[in-house]
Amino acid sequence: MAVAADAGALPSTSTADRQRIFVASQWQLTWWRFRKHRVAVASAIVVAGFYLVVPGADFLACSDPSASEAQRSLMPPQLIHWFDEGRLRPHVYGLKGARDPKTFKRVYQPDPSQKIPIRFFAQGFEYRFLGLFPMSRHLIGVDPGRDASTTIFLLGTDVQGRDLWSRLMYGTRISLTIGLLGVTMSLVLGVVLGGLSGFYGGILDTVIQRIIEILRSIPTIPLWMGLAAALPRDWTILQVYFAITIIISLLGWTELARVIRGRFLALREEDFVVSARLVGCSRMRTIFVHMVPSFMSHIIAATTLALPAMIISETALSFLGLGLRPPAISWGVLLQQAQNVQTVAISPWLMLPAVPVIVAVMAFNFLGDGLRDAADPYGR
Amino acid sequence: MLAYIGRRALLAVFTVWAISMLAFAIIQLPPGDYVTSYIAQMASMGSVVTDEEAQNLRIQYGLGQPIYVQYWKWMKQIGDGNFGFSMEWRRPVTEVIGERLWLTVVVAVSALLLTWVLALPIGIYSAVRQYSIGDYTATFVGFIGLAVPNFLLALVLLYLGFTMFNAHIGGLFSPELQDAPWSWARVWDLLKHLPIPALILGLAGTAQQIRIMRANLLDELGKPYVVTARSKGLPETRVIVKYPVRMALNPFASTIGYTLPYIVSGSIIVSLVLGLPTVGPLLLRALISQDMFLAGTIVLLLGIMTVIGTLISDIVLVWIDPRIRLEDT
Numbered sequence: 001m002a003v004a005a006d007a008g009a010l011p012s013t014s015t016a017d018r019q020r021i022f023v024a025s026q027w028q029l030t031w032w033r034f035r036k037h038r039v040a041v042a043s044a045i046v047v048a049g050f051y052l053v054v055p056g057a058d059f060l061a062c063s064d065p066s067a068s069e070a071q072r073s074l075m076p077p078q079l080i081h082w083f084d085e086g087r088l089r090p091h092v093y094g095l096k097g098a099r100d101p102k103t104f105k106r107v108y109q110p111d112p113s114q115k116i117p118i119r120f121f122a123q124g125f126e127y128r129f130l131g132l133f134p135m136s137r138h139l140i141g142v143d144p145g146r147d148a149s150t151t152i153f154l155l156g157t158d159v160q161g162r163d164l165w166s167r168l169m170y171g172t173r174i175s176l177t178i179g180l181l182g183v184t185m186s187l188v189l190g191v192v193l194g195g196l197s198g199f200y201g202g203i204l205d206t207v208i209q210r211i212i213e214i215l216r217s218i219p220t221i222p223l224w225m226g227l228a229a230a231l232p233r234d235w236t237i238l239q240v241y242f243a244i245t246i247i248i249s250l251l252g253w254t255e256l257a258r259v260i261r262g263r264f265l266a267l268r269e270e271d272f273v274v275s276a277r278l279v280g281c282s283r284m285r286t287i288f289v290h291m292v293p294s295f296m297s298h299i300i301a302a303t304t305l306a307l308p309a310m311i312i313s314e315t316a317l318s319f320l321g322l323g324l325r326p327p328a329i330s331w332g333v334l335l336q337q338a339q340n341v342q343t344v345a346i347s348p349w350l351m352l353p354a355v356p357v358i359v360a361v362m363a364f365n366f367l368g369d370g371l372r373d374a375a376d377p378y379g380r
Numbered sequence: 381m382l383a384y385i386g387r388r389a390l391l392a393v394f395t396v397w398a399i400s401m402l403a404f405a406i407i408q409l410p411p412g413d414y415v416t417s418y419i420a421q422m423a424s425m426g427s428v429v430t431d432e433e434a435q436n437l438r439i440q441y442g443l444g445q446p447i448y449v450q451y452w453k454w455m456k457q458i459g460d461g462n463f464g465f466s467m468e469w470r471r472p473v474t475e476v477i478g479e480r481l482w483l484t485v486v487v488a489v490s491a492l493l494l495t496w497v498l499a500l501p502i503g504i505y506s507a508v509r510q511y512s513i514g515d516y517t518a519t520f521v522g523f524i525g526l527a528v529p530n531f532l533l534a535l536v537l538l539y540l541g542f543t544m545f546n547a548h549i550g551g552l553f554s555p556e557l558q559d560a561p562w563s564w565a566r567v568w569d570l571l572k573h574l575p576i577p578a579l580i581l582g583l584a585g586t587a588q589q590i591r592i593m594r595a596n597l598l599d600e601l602g603k604p605y606v607v608t609a610r611s612k613g614l615p616e617t618r619v620i621v622k623y624p625v626r627m628a629l630n631p632f633a634s635t636i637g638y639t640l641p642y643i644v645s646g647s648i649i650v651s652l653v654l655g656l657p658t659v660g661p662l663l664l665r666a667l668i669s670q671d672m673f674l675a676g677t678i679v680l681l682l683g684i685m686t687v688i689g690t691l692i693s694d695i696v697l698v699w700i701d702p703r704i705r706l707e708d709t
Binding site for chain 2 (some may be wrong): 210226227
């Protein structure tokens with residue numbers, strides 16, 4: 001991309017600035033370069049926003065994600081009206097539900113006479129913030145004590161009358177942490193096997209490379225499906241969560257291992273590595289004190305680029321009903337409701353969980369691209 | 381050259397072996413065995429399997445034996461063309477899979493062909509007219525193609541087709557030809573239904589190939605031999621198509637190895653969304669009902685299919701790139 005190509009050229013050429021470049025650490029140089037890549041910086045902000053949802057899901061949710069109510073099945077999203085009689089007073093219209101006499105489906109009409117004011121930092125269902133502090137404040141909500149028809153559904157409700165917005169918040173928490181955990185496990189496998197392969201070379205290298213080639217030439221989804229289907233049905237959500245993470249990372253480490261091996265091969269014969277060896281550094285010291293820091297930024301970039309694949313894998317598996325299963329909530333579990341085109345045609349908001357998937361995947365891709373360009377000292 | 385192909389073929393054999401082990405693991409992993417699920421199935425239909433019968437079945441299928449013996453037996457069975465018995469369908473696995481396997485191949489191959497047909501001209505255009513509106517459009521569509529998981533794309537297209545044209549865009553055949561015997565009319569019907577699944581499956585690959593083609597061609601375009609060709613007065617089209625494009629073509633063949641598994645993977649889940657009669661929906665049903673021989677066979681066959689595709693791409697690569705032919709053998 002054009003932005004990326006320009007990113008390398010550090011702007012000023014005055015002597016003072018040049019000296020600043022000469023003494024800057026590698027991290028500083030990387031950061032300066034990264035800053036120039038505007039799309040990547042914007043993506044970094046988006047990604048940070050996504051990860052804020054992980055601890056804040058309970059706070060951002062309006063209502064209990066598993067509270068179902070048949071009377072509120074498949075309600076459309078309620079638009080926020082910001083002004084009331086010329087003053088800033090955010091509110092939503094109440095929805096009147098009735099049965100269509102012909103189709104027997106519940107249809108909802110907004111009722112402008114019934115204004116439900118939105119309260120910020122409102123009281124709502126109880127939760128434990130970060131799993132520790134009991135709290136009941138939520139970012140937005142409605143006055144407590146009113147009857148069930150006056151709730152707020154920013155993104156509508158699902159078949160069982162559960163608030164889609166709140167469920168999306170909890171789903172984000174699960175989907176993003178699965179991606180992060182999966183990529184961490186892949187990273188461990190990738191660093192160990194890629195490192196062994198690149199540092200020692202020889203037969204070990206050949207064997208590991210062949211294993212990688214074999215794993216990469218196997219279609220992954222059927223295998224994942226097979227492994228995921230074998231998980232016992234009576235496992236708890238937590239057990240399934242970790243099992244899915246392991247299954248995804250078992251097949252996902254190959255790309256990371258390839259990158260790391262490449263860096264090891266490139267560095268092995270560098271002067272500073274040879275001298276470290278000659279002055280008698282142990283192998284471990286050579287690797288972790290001298291070699292790893294010099295390609296740490298590459299690892300971070302490769303890890304960022306591997307994350308979207310993890311997120312898509314979890315979403316795909318859960319979408320098929322083989323990954324996380326209700327009552328667990330993830331993006332894939334939410335999208336399961338959108339599997340049937342007839343349902344979606346009547347209630348298109350059920351497809352909304354696809355939006356965060358696509359945005360997150362794009363943001364991670366741009367961020368990873370930016371990091372990779374910034375981390376490469378020989379780039380233009 | 382022969383040594384190169386030989387090496388790739390050897391690796392392919394190893395891969396098939398690895399896949400067969402994994403497929404067998406899938407068959408073995410769920411708790412219980414074939415007979416326990418058979419007994420459960422019989423019980424649900426109201427008949428009882430006596431202990432003696434169960435014991436006989438176990439001996440017949442060799443279920444009490446060590447894992448490696450069972451694996452060996454399964455392999456020997458497959459050698460005779462017998463992939464086992466589908467419990468859910470009460471028919472041999474080969475019969476159940478039937479033409480679905482070939483339809484999977486057709487869908488995957490057409491997605492691959494579409495990838496090339498789209499990526500080649502667009503990639504060349506993007507490189508030759510760098511930073512033009514067309515180039516930016518291609519880059520943008522490419523990023524979307526990479527970021528949207530194909531099953532979501534299928535879902536969105538299905539929704540749009542349903543609400544805007546009131547047409548069901550899924551399936552591979554029109555309803556009246558669904559179970560008809562093969563005829564020219566049915567082949568034509570299949571061809572009419574193919575573009576949408578092929579496009580959905582091929583989009584991510586196309587996006588990737590456009591980026592690779594663009595980058596490679598840009599590298600080549602700056603080289604002295606292009607300037608020489610141009611200064612000698614060759615027409616511009618010939619300058620570009622004859623030399624640099626040929627050089628930049630390499631990754632097209634060499635990435636089949638990675639693109640094909642991806643397409644086959646995607647076809648499983650996209651088939652489910654679009655209701656395509658491939659092995660995808662069959663695999664999901666088999667896994668959920670623990671019809672393990674069917675599931676294992678499908679995984680094995682899909683794997684073998686991919687490996688063969690990759691091997692063909694290796695041979696094509698040798699054919700178009702003389703440098704590999706001349707490499708130390």
